[in-house]
Amino acid sequence: MPVVAVTGYLGAGKTSLLNHLLRCPGARLSVVVNDFGTLNVDAALVAGQIDEVAAISGGCLCCLPDAGGLDDALAKLSHPRLRLDAILVEASGAADPIALARLIRFSGVERIRPGGVVEVIDAVEHFHTVDTWPDPPLRYAAATLVVIGKTDLLPNGERESMIERIRLRVRERNPHAQLVVARAGRIDPALVFDTATAEDPDDELPIARLLRDEAHGHREHEHAHAASVSLTGPVSPGALIDLLEDPPDGAYRVKGRVRVRGPKAERGYIVNVVGRMIHVAALPEPPQVGELVAIGMHLYPALAQQRLVAVAGAPAERPDAAGLRRLRRYRRLSN
Numbered sequence: 300m301p302v303v304a305v306t307g308y309l310g311a312g313k314t315s316l317l318n319h320l321l322r323c324p325g326a327r328l329s330v331v332v333n334d335f336g337t338l339n340v341d342a343a344l345v346a347g348q349i350d351e352v353a354a355i356s357g358g359c360l361c362c363l364p365d366a367g368g369l370d371d372a373l374a375k376l377s378h379p380r381l382r383l384d385a386i387l388v389e390a391s392g393a394a395d396p397i398a399l400a401r402l403i404r405f406s407g408v409e410r411i412r413p414g415g416v417v418e419v420i421d422a423v424e425h426f427h428t429v430d431t432w433p434d435p436p437l438r439y440a441a442a443t444l445v446v447i448g449k450t451d452l453l454p455n456g457e458r459e460s461m462i463e464r465i466r467l468r469v470r471e472r473n474p475h476a477q478l479v480v481a482r483a484g485r486i487d488p489a490l491v492f493d494t495a496t497a498e499d500p501d502d503e504l505p506i507a508r509l510l511r512d513e514a515h516g517h518r519e520h521e522h523a524h525a526a527s528v529s530l531t532g533p534v535s536p537g538a539l540i541d542l543l544e545d546p547p548d549g550a551y552r553v554k555g556r557v558r559v560r561g562p563k564a565e566r567g568y569i570v571n572v573v574g575r576m577i578h579v580a581a582l583p584e585p586p587q588v589g590e591l592v593a594i595g596m597h598l599y600p601a602l603a604q605q606r607l608v609a610v611a612g613a614p615a616e617r618p619d620a621a622g623l624r625r626l627r628r629y630r631r632l633s634n
């Protein structure tokens with residue numbers, strides 16, 4: 300299960316983004332909210348429209364002893380019985396995204412994988428609060444997706460130049476983060492998680508639907524692009540790892556279910572790339588038909604498709620020892 304960190308300075312728009320994702324049709328999400336003080340305001344804001352919630356109060360997640368019980372919350376929320384699509388961790392505005400990304404990356408909880416760090420930026424206040432030094436802030440380095448919000452509050456003549464200014468500063472620190480401009484966090488949920496079904500689950504109260512109706516007319520968002528290929532045979536592990544290490548231009552996520560020929564038998568794997576983070580897990584059975592998918596706001600679907608088709612077509616009938624070593628290494632690092 301992907302664990303997605305939602306970070307950003309105080310008031311940047313994290314809760315707005317979270318609420319937007321929670322309204323996504325079919326999404327079964329859990330949220331860990333972290334707030335200062337004993338009263339968790341953000342938890343109150345998201346509670347009721349959510350499948351599972353855990354609140355960590357009393358200090359900043361990454362500074363609390365034992366990370367405030369984050370691992371316990373992740374273990375509980377990732378239980379297969381809950382059949383959730385993703386866990387979102389909303390950090391307090393004071394949290395250090397690098398420390399939080401590390402907590403998730405090195406968590407001892409078995410069923411989770413890092414699902415990216417979504418950094419929300421308030422375009423109006425950014426250069427008065429977060430980015431005030433000559434060097435770009437270190438927090439940019441942790442981000443896989445930067446969501447620039449509140450651009451609607453900027454005067455018309457300044458909007459594009461401010462977006463560009465933020466883009467250049469982020470790029471200086473982190474050439475790989477994907478940037479998207481979105482009002483009130485309205486990003487395409489496909490960037491962040493997959494839903495098991497396209498519709499709201501039958502066994503759930505119709506809260507997401509009611510909230511969507513309420514937000515009617517304000518919930519459009521720019522759509523991400525995707526390219527995919529289905530895999531009827533085994534893939535070459537070398538070609539696969541080449542793709543994961545160097546995803547198609549503009550891809551934010553690459554995911555796949557693949558069959559790979561080993562020295563004795565075929566094995567199945569699930570692969571995920573978010574930003575530059577590669578995660579490989581073994582499947583109990585090799586899939587009969589697998590697939591590879593690339594998703595991104597700035598993806599060129601035709602070019603991405605060519606890359607995926609090339610992986611599907613790379614010779615894979617004979618075991619490739621060097622490719623298998625690379626695949627297994629990523630699998631070990633993902634544990």
Ligand SMILES: Nc1nc2c(ncn2[C@@H]2O[C@H](COP(=O)(O)OP(=O)(O)OP(=O)(O)O)[C@@H](O)[C@H]2O)c(=O)[nH]1
Pocket residue numbers: 307308309310311312313314315316341391392448449450451452481482483484
């Ligand atoms: N006009 C406008 N308002 C926004 C946008 N994004 C967020 N807001 C507003 O900004 C305020 C703060 O947003 P929140 O989503 O609560 O921000 P937060 O980062 O969760 O805040 P803290 O939890 O206090 O750190 C709210 O009043 C939002 O409605 C945007 O893109 N445009």
